[in-house]
Amino acid sequence: MQIGVDFGGTKIEAAALAPDGGVLTRLREPNPGAYEAALETVARLIARVEAETGGIGSIGVGIPGSPSPRTGRIRNANSTYLNGRPFGADLEARLGRPVRLANDANCLALSEAADGAGAGARGVLAVILGTGCGAGLVVDGRLVEGAHGVAAELGHIPLPWPAPDEAPGPACWCGLNGCLETWISGTGLQRDHAAVTGQALAAPDIVAAAAAGETDAAASLARYVDRLGRALAMAVNLVDPDVIVLGGGMSNAAAIYPALPPVIARHVFADAWDAPVVPARWGDSSGVRGAAWLWPR
Numbered sequence: 001m002q003i004g005v006d007f008g009g010t011k012i013e014a015a016a017l018a019p020d021g022g023v024l025t026r027l028r029e030p031n032p033g034a035y036e037a038a039l040e041t042v043a044r045l046i047a048r049v050e051a052e053t054g055g056i057g058s059i060g061v062g063i064p065g066s067p068s069p070r071t072g073r074i075r076n077a078n079s080t081y082l083n084g085r086p087f088g089a090d091l092e093a094r095l096g097r098p099v100r101l102a103n104d105a106n107c108l109a110l111s112e113a114a115d116g117a118g119a120g121a122r123g124v125l126a127v128i129l130g131t132g133c134g135a136g137l138v139v140d141g142r143l144v145e146g147a148h149g150v151a152a153e154l155g156h157i158p159l160p161w162p163a164p165d166e167a168p169g170p171a172c173w174c175g176l177n178g179c180l181e182t183w184i185s186g187t188g189l190q191r192d193h194a195a196v197t198g199q200a201l202a203a204p205d206i207v208a209a210a211a212a213g214e215t216d217a218a219a220s221l222a223r224y225v226d227r228l229g230r231a232l233a234m235a236v237n238l239v240d241p242d243v244i245v246l247g248g249g250m251s252n253a254a255a256i257y258p259a260l261p262p263v264i265a266r267h268v269f270a271d272a273w274d275a276p277v278v279p280a281r282w283g284d285s286s287g288v289r290g291a292a293w294l295w296p297r
Helices: 036-051 087-095 104-115 188-197 204-210 215-239 256-267 283-292
Strands: 002-007 010-015 021-030 059-065 098-101 125-128 133-137 243-247 277-279
Touching: 002 036, 002 104, 002 283, 010 036, 010 283, 021 036, 021 283, 036 087, 059 087, 059 104, 059 283, 087 098, 087 256, 104 125, 104 133, 104 243, 104 283, 125 215, 188 204, 188 215, 204 215, 215 243, 215 256, 256 277
Parallel strands: 002 059, 059 098, 125 243, 243 277
Antiparallel strands: 002 010, 010 021, 125 133
16 A cells, blocks of 8 residues: 655645555645644544555655755745755654655656556656646656756746746745746736736636636736746757646646647747647646655555
């Protein structure tokens, strides 16, 4: 049995998977938003999962940010109370056994490459478009994490090919301006729509209004697609994946899928580009599945 934990901004979810990928049980609790309380929530969820299944499992955890390969401490997490903390070591001390940690976008990529929308593809780029933005890359079934553990860190690259009114871009929580996270996350869509129209709408409401033909919402979604397409084209020019898988709340916006390929193709440095851009097969379950698969089956 393999246990995966998805450490989200608002909820923490744990699931136990059988060797064939079947879900044995799945539980979630609100994320308390503080370090010690969050550690206890993860430990409690794992205990509940093992009590329900009657077994002991390996444990993988997907987190915002990532552990430094040099110190083991978390960095780059938009749940900023994790930053600088030895989350993996602290969790191992509470549980009394090994824990594997990975960035949540890496977990999405691993899940979708293993048995999801990227199954059978050699190169899978997976991008989370939620409260924040992150990406993970799997090649030949293995995560590409890089020498410093920041490979495919798409969210904190500047928006490529910016128009004059897009530079220097919004301030990002990381201390820089114009990071892709401020443009192509669901939060980025909300921010842009409010800045242009003065309307404070949640991203799903903007998408719904655009589908209903509301002019301002349609224009906001069109700007979003253009920026996301440019971002993905930059990633294609770097790693040229066989398939691009989208996760997070914005991946549920069906209208973006037919609109993205021409934008991407226009910016790809090649004579042709036709890799599919598809939603994650496992949707909200990809995080826990990928975390579980951090241990070999």
